[in-house]
Amino acid sequence: MEHTPPPFFKTGPSALTRLISFSLLSVVLLVSDAHYAYLETLRQVSNVLLSPLERLVHAPSVMWDAMSTWLTTVDSLRQSNAVLLQENRLSRAQNQKTMALELENRQLRSLLMLRQKVSQNLVTAEILYAMRDPFSRRVILDKGREQKMQAGAAVMDALGVVGQITRIYSDLSEVTLITDKGQLVPVLNARNGLRSIVAGTGVGNVLELQFVPLNADVQKGDALVTSGIDGIYPAGLPVAEVLAVLQNPAQLFMTVICRPLAGVDHYGQVYVVEPNPVPLPARPTEAKKPALSRAHNLPGKVR
Amino acid sequence: MINLYPGNAQEILRPAKPGFIVLSLGLALVINCLPWSGWALWLRPDFVALLLLFWCIHQPRKTGFTFAWCLGLMMDVSEGSLLGQHALAYTLITYFGIVLHRRVPQFSMASQMIHILPLLLFNDLMVLAIRMGSGSAFPGYGYFVGSLIATLLWPTVSYLLKLPQRPFIDPDQD
Numbered sequence: 001m002e003h004t005p006p007p008f009f010k011t012g013p014s015a016l017t018r019l020i021s022f023s024l025l026s027v028v029l030l031v032s033d034a035h036y037a038y039l040e041t042l043r044q045v046s047n048v049l050l051s052p053l054e055r056l057v058h059a060p061s062v063m064w065d066a067m068s069t070w071l072t073t074v075d076s077l078r079q080s081n082a083v084l085l086q087e088n089r090l091s092r093a094q095n096q097k098t099m100a101l102e103l104e105n106r107q108l109r110s111l112l113m114l115r116q117k118v119s120q121n122l123v124t125a126e127i128l129y130a131m132r133d134p135f136s137r138r139v140i141l142d143k144g145r146e147q148k149m150q151a152g153a154a155v156m157d158a159l160g161v162v163g164q165i166t167r168i169y170s171d172l173s174e175v176t177l178i179t180d181k182g183q184l185v186p187v188l189n190a191r192n193g194l195r196s197i198v199a200g201t202g203v204g205n206v207l208e209l210q211f212v213p214l215n216a217d218v219q220k221g222d223a224l225v226t227s228g229i230d231g232i233y234p235a236g237l238p239v240a241e242v243l244a245v246l247q248n249p250a251q252l253f254m255t256v257i258c259r260p261l262a263g264v265d266h267y268g269q270v271y272v273v274e275p276n277p278v279p280l281p282a283r284p285t286e287a288k289k290p291a292l293s294r295a296h297n298l299p300g301k302v303r
Numbered sequence: 304m305i306n307l308y309p310g311n312a313q314e315i316l317r318p319a320k321p322g323f324i325v326l327s328l329g330l331a332l333v334i335n336c337l338p339w340s341g342w343a344l345w346l347r348p349d350f351v352a353l354l355l356l357f358w359c360i361h362q363p364r365k366t367g368f369t370f371a372w373c374l375g376l377m378m379d380v381s382e383g384s385l386l387g388q389h390a391l392a393y394t395l396i397t398y399f400g401i402v403l404h405r406r407v408p409q410f411s412m413a414s415q416m417i418h419i420l421p422l423l424l425f426n427d428l429m430v431l432a433i434r435m436g437s438g439s440a441f442p443g444y445g446y447f448v449g450s451l452i453a454t455l456l457w458p459t460v461s462y463l464l465k466l467p468q469r470p471f472i473d474p475d476q477d
Contacts, residue, residue: 018368019398026372026394029387034437039386046380050336054381057336130340132347133382134446135439167383174383181440202440 047169120234122271137180144171152232154273160238160261161185162270177264179205187239188227192217195227198240198258205265207240209256218245218256234273316468319362323467328354328374336381345445348453352396352426356419357464359400360407371397385437392429396422412458419457423450
């Protein structure tokens with residue numbers, strides 16, 4: 001099998017030496033990637049090198065999609081057109097109502113001398129593909145730094161919050177879905193205004209409310225909307241619905257199982273909510289309460 | 304059992320061209336980068352690990368740690384996962400491949416597969432350990448199915464990759 005003469009000289013370091021050195025190098029990479037943000041440039045550069053390959057690999061499915069849209073029948077187009085017209089009429093009517101309400105709200109807020117709510121722009125983007133990492137739930141959008149996307153922006157579909165942009169490439173961005181383990185969204189119970197945090201579990205299409213005291217008023221069927229106190233997610237976006245409330249007196253908190261309202265595991269178009277143009281007022285500095293530091297950097301896990 | 308070479312465990316082959324090794328591993332990377340999702344992602348064998356093992360066992364002096372490590376890094380970038388997890392796993396299986404390179408080809412195909420399976424499972428286990436150590440959820444035992452499928456592909460892969468090294472026998476000569 002080997003036709004080179006036996007290498008008596010110049011064999012270089014032994015396999016074990018190489019193993020140890022390359023393993024150490026990998027461990028250094030792992031630790032620095034997990035804990036610090038030094039390697040983003042390396043990732044960006046290798047992503048630029050890999051992106052033609054990714055394009056090539058995805059070309060057949062893109063072509064298939066193009067072919068299948070080309071070959072739709074007139075009948076189905078007519079049907080979908082009728083449905084869309086109907087929906088458009090309905091949402092126009094609703095929109096007028098909303099605009100009137102918004103105006104009224106603004107006037108009332110200025111009467112009461114409350115902070116004005118800022119409206120945030122929506123940018124449409126398309127989900128290109130899901131990441132092939134079986135350990136996490138992330139998707140790739142077709143817009144990136146060139147299209148003024150920002151890390152930390154909330155991503156939603158027509159039904160509710162889908163996730164958050166966690167990494168930006170030149171013309172792609174990576175969205176961590178709310179069902180990813182440890183992805184947090186600050187929410188409000190729409191029924192009674194109870195604030196809480198909803199976290200992804202990484203298992204199935206299931207979310208969980210965190211740190212809910214046993215005596216809190218949470219019921220099956222409650223709607224959870226973003227609270228907006230984080231300054232990242234705009235307030236009032238629907239997030240999830242409570243599926244089950246399990247009270248175990250042996251535990252400190254109740255287990256609240258929720259279901260995301262948005263089609264988190266669906267493909268298609270999503271809206272990226274541009275981050276708040278007017279940032280929240282700075283935090284007061286004198287706060288000397290210990291052990292709350294974790295709660296301060298809550299929204300999401302922007303890397 | 305599957306035995307593609309009845310009678311003798313080893314045949315005399317020409318040395319593999321370095322270009323062919325690089326090409327095959329590049330192709331494996333492309334296959335790994337295909338848009339696998341859903342259940343297909345669970346069944347997907349890690350072609351890069353499989354081919355890396357093949358070349359480490361059959362051409363240990365032409366497959367280096369540097370190349371394996373770089374392939375691992377590319378896998379990490381394309382998966383968007385932690386940088387270095389596949390790099391570490393591929394470094395380790397390269398080492399085991401090189402350590403076992405005199406032993407494995409002596410066996411029949413079925414026995415070779417028994418050697419390959421633990422190595423591929425070890426590859427998975429390394430990635431799993433790194434990810435669970437960094438706080439990810441356990442993805443379920445289906446995660447290991449890909450390695451079983453990769454092991455079943457071993458006879459096919461070794462047949463195909465040995466084809467270009469077969470000496471050309473002219474039937475008219477003699």
